Amino acid sequence: MRNLSKWTALFLACSTSPLLADGHAGLWNMVGLANAPSTMAMIEGTTGSIMMASSTDLWDWSAAPEGFPSLVTAECTQSVALTTNGQPVGGVGVCSMMDPDGDLAIYFGEITPDMEYIGSLTAGSGKYEPYVGQKFIGTVTGMLSTGQQMYHVVPAD
Numbered sequence: 001m002r003n004l005s006k007w008t009a010l011f012l013a014c015s016t017s018p019l020l021a022d023g024h025a026g027l028w029n030m031v032g033l034a035n036a037p038s039t040m041a042m043i044e045g046t047t048g049s050i051m052m053a054s055s056t057d058l059w060d061w062s063a064a065p066e067g068f069p070s071l072v073t074a075e076c077t078q079s080v081a082l083t084t085n086g087q088p089v090g091g092v093g094v095c096s097m098m099d100p101d102g103d104l105a106i107y108f109g110e111i112t113p114d115m116e117y118i119g120s121l122t123a124g125s126g127k128y129e130p131y132v133g134q135k136f137i138g139t140v141t142g143m144l145s146t147g148q149q150m151y152h153v154v155p156a157d
Helices: 004-013 126-131
Strands: 030-034 039-044 049-060 071-082 088-098 104-111 117-124 135-143 149-155
Touching: 071 104, 104 126, 117 126
Parallel strands: none
Antiparallel strands: 030 049, 030 149, 039 049, 049 071, 071 088, 088 104, 104 117, 117 135, 135 149
């Protein structure tokens, strides 16, 4: 499990997800807290490895428009390919959430070698449904040795 703690950050960075504002084709900035992974596994090959992780994240939507919750949780899973030296090659992540009103959203994205998460809302019901297809970029802003971290999500241009 080469560079496991270093690349835990990559998995948790994937746990990002925004919501969309006021029926416009735009997103608002949000902050997330990725808890330490609840599950983590590594598949080691001869030319690289695949790291798989899951976590329950807390999303601060205090800047959300009226009608959206200001705080939600999401279940996030990621798979990232690593070189034999433990460097990320790329990967994918999915976050699924249901808000207190019973509306749901599923986010999917690509994990880049630069540890960015470039994604979009891929499915949603209720207030999220009109925004399916909206895009965002997530980046890690700080990490603890436990794997917990803060991340920030902004609209993609």
